[in-house]
Amino acid sequence: VGIDRTQAILKTQTSIATNGTQTLTYALTSIPGANRSKVRGEERFAVFSLEDYQAPESQLASEYIQIWPVADGSIVGITQNQLVRYVVPQLTVTLNDLYPSSTTYVQVYKGNPQLGVTGTIIPGSSLIISESVPQNRILTLKNYESLFDSDGRWTMELLTVTTFGIDRLQYMSFDIKRSIDMNATVTTIE
Helix, strand or coil: CCCCHHHCCCCCCCCCCCCCCCCCCCCCCCCCCCCHHHCCEEEEEEEEECCCCCCCCEEEEEEEEEECCCCEEEEECCCCCCEECCCCCCEEEEEEEECCCCEEEEEEEECCCCCCCCCEECCCCCEECCCCCCEEEEEEECCCHHHCCCCEEEEEEEEEEECCEEEEEEEEEEEECCCCCCCCCCCCCC
8 A cells, every 4th residue: 555664653552451341542543634634644553462470572463544534526617506508517526535445426416405315427427446545536527418307406416435425525506597588579560
């Protein structure tokens, strides 16, 4: 994964002086960073026996935990409450820190935003990440006007599906009005 474990430093250690189940409390992560949702790295937890007169100190168990940043993304090209007339705008979808084994896509559905709604996926927006570390991507979406079968209020959502669940990275609602209203009068001269 490209992590240099020789750079590791010991942050804390605790001695367990009694037998039985122990509960130890640690910070969520010890990896430094100003934006806690964007830290990345690896932490190692190890359990050692204490040296005594019969045996030296030895490692009993050890596990590594990878810390990944929280995914985020944005859609540029359409804005909240925008009125779309005849041609839908080209969209640029910027995706950051997508988790391994995740699926990310942009969907649209009729009406105001609601969590848990299954909409229609915009062609070209579905992305499956098969890498072993978080990934960044930029997608361009165009020619998707056929998804809007009627005028009215629509919602667009950027969603990512991971082993932890479904996260809505961004959403916006806008209005489609492709019909033309005409007022006309027919008169004759007699």
